[in-house]
Amino acid sequence: MLMEMGEPERGRRPWRDWLARHRTITALSAGSVGLAVLGAVLVVLPGVVVDYDLAGEGVAAQDRLKAVNDVRTTLLQAVGGVVVLFGAYATWRQLRVSQAGLRATQEGYVTDRFSTAVD
Numbered sequence: 245m246l247m248e249m250g251e252p253e254r255g256r257r258p259w260r261d262w263l264a265r266h267r268t269i270t271a272l273s274a275g276s277v278g279l280a281v282l283g284a285v286l287v288v289l290p291g292v293v294v295d296y297d298l299a300g301e302g303v304a305a306q307d308r309l310k311a312v313n314d315v316r317t318t319l320l321q322a323v324g325g326v327v328v329l330f331g332a333y334a335t336w337r338q339l340r341v342s343q344a345g346l347r348a349t350q351e352g353y354v355t356d357r358f359s360t361a362v363d
Contacts (some may be wrong), residue, residue, distance in 0.1 A: 282323065290315035 290312045297311070 286316055
């Protein structure tokens with residue numbers, strides 16, 4: 245089959261389409277599972293922690309609810325801190341990649357100028 249100049253190659257690498265689809269499905273599945281786990285942790289875990297901490301003592305319902313909400317607040321702050329740290333790491337990595345690209349571009353300019361000077 246002849247291909248004209250500029251026309252993308254079609255049907256030659258179906259595994260790339262499969263891999264992209266597989267990665268998308270995996271990412272969506274992992275995100276869904278992560279949200280479900282986070283939801284369960286924020287709904288179930290605070291009650292378990294408070295019940296364990298009280299060790300069967302009789303406490304007013306209002307005080308128990310306040311304790312559960314305090315645990316939930318602490319968990320949300322911890323999750324927020326992890327998200328902020330991950331964002332800072334991702335930003336740092338992107339900065340490093342951008343700096344490497346800039347260095348490569350600058351080296352290309354030097355090479356072009358040297359080639360022009362030699363000519």
